[in-house]
Amino acid sequence: MNGTVEESTAEQEPETSKRxxxxxxxxxxxxxxxxxxxxxxxxxxxxxxxxxxxxxxxxYLSFTDYSLLQPPEWVGLDNFERMLNDDxxxxxxxxxxxxxxxxVPLQLALALALAFFLxxxxxxxxxxxxxxxxxxxxxSSVAIAILWRQIFGTEGLINQLLDVVGIQGEGWVSxxxxxxxxxxxxxxxxxxxPMVIFLAGLRQIPTMYYEAAEVDGAGPWTRFFRIxxxxxTPIIFFNLVLQLIGAFQTFTQAFIVSGxxxxxxxxxxxxxxxxYQRGFGSFEMGYASAxxxxxxxxxxxxxxxxxxxAKRWVxxxx
Amino acid sequence: xxxxxxxxxxxxxxxxxxxxxxxxxxxxxxSDDGDSGGDEASGDEASGDEASGDVSIRFAWWGNxxxxxxxxxxxxxxxxxxxxxxxxxDSIDFDGYFxxxxxxxxxxxxxxxxxxxGAFPREYGERGALLDxxxxxxxxxxxxxxxxALSNGFFSDVQYSIPTGVNTFAMVVNPDVFEExxxxxxxxxxxxxxxxVEIAAEISENTPDGTYGAxxxxxxxxxxxxxxxxxxxxxxxxDGQIAIAPETAREWWELTxxxxxxxxxxxxxxxxxxxxxxxxxxxxxxxxxxxxxxDWSNQLPALRSASEADLQLMRAPGESHxxxxxxxxxxxxxxxxxxxxxxxxxxxxxxxxxxNTEEAASYIQADxxxxxxxxxxxxxxxxxxxxxxxxxxxxxEIEDEVNPxxxxxxxxxxxxxxxxxxxxxxxxxxxxxxxxxxxxxxDELTAAVS
Numbered sequence: 001m002n003g004t005v006e007e008s009t010a011e012q013e014p015e016t017s018k019r020x021x022x023x024x025x026x027x028x029x030x031x032x033x034x035x036x037x038x039x040x041x042x043x044x045x046x047x048x049x050x051x052x053x054x055x056x057x058x059x060y061l062s063f064t065d066y067s068l069l070q071p072p073e074w075v076g077l078d079n080f081e082r083m084l085n086d087d088x089x090x091x092x093x094x095x096x097x098x099x100x101x102x103x104v105p106l107q108l109a110l111a112l113a114l115a116f117f118l119x120x121x122x123x124x125x126x127x128x129x130x131x132x133x134x135x136x137x138x139x140s141s142v143a144i145a146i147l148w149r150q151i152f153g154t155e156g157l158i159n160q161l162l163d164v165v166g167i168q169g170e171g172w173v174s175x176x177x178x179x180x181x182x183x184x185x186x187x188x189x190x191x192x193x194p195m196v197i198f199l200a201g202l203r204q205i206p207t208m209y210y211e212a213a214e215v216d217g218a219g220p221w222t223r224f225f226r227i228x229x230x231x232x233t234p235i236i237f238f239n240l241v242l243q244l245i246g247a248f249q250t251f252t253q254a255f256i257v258s259g260x261x262x263x264x265x266x267x268x269x270x271x272x273x274x275x276y277q278r279g280f281g282s283f284e285m286g287y288a289s290a291x292x293x294x295x296x297x298x299x300x301x302x303x304x305x306x307x308x309x310a311k312r313w314v315x316x317x318x
Numbered sequence: 319x320x321x322x323x324x325x326x327x328x329x330x331x332x333x334x335x336x337x338x339x340x341x342x343x344x345x346x347x348x349s350d351d352g353d354s355g356g357d358e359a360s361g362d363e364a365s366g367d368e369a370s371g372d373v374s375i376r377f378a379w380w381g382n383x384x385x386x387x388x389x390x391x392x393x394x395x396x397x398x399x400x401x402x403x404x405x406x407x408d409s410i411d412f413d414g415y416f417x418x419x420x421x422x423x424x425x426x427x428x429x430x431x432x433x434x435x436g437a438f439p440r441e442y443g444e445r446g447a448l449l450d451x452x453x454x455x456x457x458x459x460x461x462x463x464x465x466x467a468l469s470n471g472f473f474s475d476v477q478y479s480i481p482t483g484v485n486t487f488a489m490v491v492n493p494d495v496f497e498e499x500x501x502x503x504x505x506x507x508x509x510x511x512x513x514x515v516e517i518a519a520e521i522s523e524n525t526p527d528g529t530y531g532a533x534x535x536x537x538x539x540x541x542x543x544x545x546x547x548x549x550x551x552x553x554x555x556x557d558g559q560i561a562i563a564p565e566t567a568r569e570w571w572e573l574t575x576x577x578x579x580x581x582x583x584x585x586x587x588x589x590x591x592x593x594x595x596x597x598x599x600x601x602x603x604x605x606x607x608x609x610x611x612x613d614w615s616n617q618l619p620a621l622r623s624a625s626e627a628d629l630q631l632m633r634a635p636g637e638s639h640x641x642x643x644x645x646x647x648x649x650x651x652x653x654x655x656x657x658x659x660x661x662x663x664x665x666x667x668x669x670x671x672x673x674n675t676e677e678a679a680s681y682i683q684a685d686x687x688x689x690x691x692x693x694x695x696x697x698x699x700x701x702x703x704x705x706x707x708x709x710x711x712x713x714x715e716i717e718d719e720v721n722p723x724x725x726x727x728x729x730x731x732x733x734x735x736x737x738x739x740x741x742x743x744x745x746x747x748x749x750x751x752x753x754x755x756x757x758x759x760x761d762e763l764t765a766a767v768s
Contacts, residue, residue, distance in 0.1 A: 068424040069445035171587035176747050259594035265743035280417045282733050
C-alpha cells in the first residue's frame with residue numbers, strides 16, 4: 001500500500017474526469033453502468049438486509065417495551081420520556097462527551113504533528129509510517145484492551161516504571177478519577193490512521209508555495225500557519241468528522257477494560273456500553289433501541305454542525 | 319456515513335480517498351475483532367461427532383476447561399446409553415454466557431438444555447422461555463431430589479428448572495495466613511461481626527504488605543446474608559418486592575468502610591480491580607493473599623488448588639447472634655429446557671441422566687454443587703476427593719441450622735449484581751456516604767424489579 005500512496009501523490013488530481021463520466025449517454029457507458037450495479041449488488045443487498053433492515057427494526061422497537069424473551073409491546077413515547085430522568089444515562093453522556101472532546105483534538109494534534117515531521121523527508125518513511133499506523137489497527141481490538149488493563153493495573157507496567165523512580169502508583173483503570181483518562185490515552189495512541197491521511201494531504205501541497213513564501217521571507221511558523229494549515233483544512237475536516245463519529249461510538253475498549261460494567265463507579269460508562277447494559281443486561285431492548293436512536297440523532301447533529309461550520313474554515317482551494 | 323465523507327474526500331484526490339477506503343476496511347476489521355471476541359470461546363465442540371444419532375440436542379453451560387472436560391465425559395456416557403441422541407455441548411465462560419443466552423432466546427435459537435443459576439430460572443421462566451417440567455415428568459422424575467433445592471426452580475406453581483447440586487455461601491479461611499499472623503482461627507459457632515473486623519485487622523497488621531485479613535466481597539448475596547441475620551428479611555419479599563431496609567445496607571457499608579480504613583481489607587482500587595476478575599484463581603484467597611473471603615462452597619476445590627493451601631469453610635460471622643440465620647442452601651446451578659425446544663423429551667432424558675444417575679455424578683462430582691439427589695450423593699460419597707469431601711462435610715454440618723427460607727429475586731433482580739458493585743465503588747472511593755448508598759440500593763433495586 002505504501003508504494004501506491006507515494007506514486008499517486010506525485011500526480012495532480014484529475015479534477016474533471018469524475019464529472020465527465022457521469023453524463024455520458026452512449027451505450028457503452030450504459031452497459032458499464034449496468035455492470036457496475038451488478039458488481040455493487042452484493043453491497044446493496046448486504047446494506048439493505050444487515051444494516052437498513054435492523055436499523056428500521058430498532059426504530060419500531062424504540063417505541064415498545066421489549067424484553068427479548070417476550071414479544072414487543074407498544075408503549076409510545078415512554079422510552080424517550082424515561083431518558084429525561086435516567087441518572088445513569090446522564091452520567092454516561094457526560095463520560096462520552098468528555099471522552100470525545102478531549103481525546104479527538106489531542107489525537108488529531110498528535111497525528112498532524114507527526115505527519116508534519118515525517119513529511120520533512122525522514123529516511124525510511126514507509127517504516128515509520130507503518131509503525132505509527134499499527135496502533136490504529138490494533139486500538140479497537142480486544143487484545144489491546146486487555147493489554148491496556150494490564151499496563152494500567154495496580155501491578156502493571158506503568159506502576160512498575162513509577163516504582164523505579166520511587167512513586168507509588170494507583171491502580172489507574174480501577175480508580176474512578178483516572179480510569180477514563182487511560183481510555184483517552186488509548187484513543188490518542190491510535191493516531192495512526194488520521195496521521196496517514198494527513199501525510200497524504202501534506203504531500204499534495206505544491207512545494208512552489210513554500211518556495212515562493214520563503215523567497216518573500218516567511219519563517220517556518222508563518223509557512224505552517226499560512227500555507228500548510230489552510231491547504232490542509234479539507235483533510236483536517238475529514239479526519240475530524242471521522243474521528244468524532246468513531247469516538248461517540250466507542251464500545252470495545254470500555255467494555256473490556258471495565259469488564260462490561262462501565263466501572264469503577266460508572267466512570268467509564270460510555271453511552272454505547274450503557275445501551276448494551278440496558279439491552280442485554282436488563283432485558284430492556286425497547287429502551288436500548290430508543291437510546292441507540294438518540295445517539296444516532298446526536299451524531300448526525302454533530303456531523304451536520306461540522307459541515308455547516310466547515311463552510312467558514314475549510315478551504316478547498318477552488 | 320460513507321456518503322457524508324465520500325463527497326469531501328473526492329475533492330482532495332485519489333490518494334486520500336484510497337487511504338480513506340483502506341482505513342475504513344481496516345477499521346471495519348478492527349471492530350469485527352471486538353464483536354467476535356465473545357464467540358471465540360464458543361467453538362468448544364464438546365460432543366463426540368462419531369455418535370451422530372437420530373435426534374440432536376444442544377446443551378449449554380458456562381465454565382472452565384476442567385468443567386468442560388468432566389461434562390464432556392458425562393455427555394459421552396449419556397450418548398453411549400442413548401445411541402439415538404446426539405448431544406452437542408456448548409460452553410462459554412461465565413461473563414459472556416447470559417448475554418449470549420438472551421440473544422439466542424430472542425432469536426428463537428436457544429439450546430435445548432440450558433444451565434441457569436441464581437434468579438435466572440425465574441427471570442427466564444416467568445418470561446415464557448422455559449418449559450414447564452411437569453410436561454416431561456415421565457422422563458425426568460424428581461422424587462429423590464431435595465425439596466429445598468427443587469424450590470429454587472419452582473415459581474408461580476411451575477417447576478422450571480432442576481438443581482444441579484446444593485451450595486452455600488460461606489466463609490473461606492486460609493489457616494496458613496492465620497498462622498503467619500499468629501492469630502488463632504475463630505470459633506465459627508460463636509463469632510460475631512465485630513470479631514471478624516478485629517481478626518481481619520490483626521491479620522493485615524501482622525503480615526507483609528499485600529496480604530490482607532479479608533477480601534471485600536460485597537455483593538447481593540453477602541448483603542442478603544447480613545440483612546437476614548439483622549432483620550430476618552433478605553433483599554426481597556416473597557411477592558417480589560424489596561425487603562431490605564436502607565439502614566441495614568448503610569450498616570453494611572459502614573462496616574466495609576471501617577475495614578478498608580483500618581487496612582483489614584484492601585484499598586478501594588484493589589477491591590474495584592478484583593471485582594472485575596471473577597475467576598477463583600484471581601481472587602485474593604486464590605492467590606493466598608487473604609485470611610478470609612466469602613465465597614460459594616463449591617469454589618473450595620478451585621480455591622484450594624489455586625492457593626495451594628488447606629483452606630477451610632466456616633460459618634459466616636454473627637450466625638448465632640442475629641434475629642435469624644443468614645446462611646442458606648441454594649441450588650448452585652440448575653438445568654432448564656427451552657420452551658421452544660423441538661426435542662423436550664430427549665432434553666429431559668439428558669437432565670435426568672445428569673442429576674439422577676451415579677454415572678454422571680462420578681464424572682461431575684460436586685463441580686456444580688453437591689448432588690441434590692440423596693441416593694446419588696450417598697453412592698458417590700466414598701469416591702469423593704478430599705476437597706469435595708470437605709465441602710460435603712461442611713454442608714452436612716450446617717444443613718439443619720441454616721435459614722430454610724430462601725427467596726429468589728423476582729424478574730429484573732439479576733441487575734442487582736451491577737447495582738451493588740457500582741454502589742460499593744462509590745462508597746469505597748468516598749463519593750457517597752454509606753447512608754446514601756443504603757438509600758440508593760433500595761431505590762435502584764426497586765426500579766430494577768418494577
